Amino acid sequence: MKNQKPSSAFIAASWAALVTGLTGYLIGLVRSDILLNEKGYYFTIIMFGLFAVVSLQKTVRDKLEDINVTEMYYSICWFGTLLSIVLLVVGLWNATLLPSEKGFYAFAFLLSLFGAISVQKNIRDNQ
Numbered sequence: 001m002k003n004q005k006p007s008s009a010f011i012a013a014s015w016a017a018l019v020t021g022l023t024g025y026l027i028g029l030v031r032s033d034i035l036l037n038e039k040g041y042y043f044t045i046i047m048f049g050l051f052a053v054v055s056l057q058k059t060v061r062d063k064l065e066d067i068n069v070t071e072m073y074y075s076i077c078w079f080g081t082l083l084s085i086v087l088l089v090v091g092l093w094n095a096t097l098l099p100s101e102k103g104f105y106a107f108a109f110l111l112s113l114f115g116a117i118s119v120q121k122n123i124r125d126n127q
Contacts (some may be wrong), residue, residue: 006122014122018115022046025108028101041091046109049084050116056081057120081113 006014025046029039056077062069088109092102 004125006125010118011122014115014118016115017111018119021108021111021113021115022050025105025112028104028108032097032101034095034097038091038095042088042105045084045088045091046112048080049088049109049113052077052080052084053113053117054120057117058124061121061124084113085109 026043029042032039059069059074059077063074088106092105095102097105
């Protein structure tokens, strides 16, 4: 199978998605009127989610390229990714935020995760 390099437009769009999602999420956290411990919770979830999806993308790609990946690590990557999403949903469900703010955090979170996956894919494709 011939590996094609990603286009410059896709690379730019991937970085734009990551930067836009993460910047929006973090600005929303800084400007929000929630308690500092809640800000810490949401900050930890975004960092955990970004790490989890980058690890998941790498392990999925390694498996496709027949690079040895233990099932334990592969499962942990899936678990971490799903857990970060569940933790965000639970946090937003119980938060005393406006529905529009909850939606903003959810979309910024998902855009950040998508961007991180795409950036990781592009980096891998260019090597």
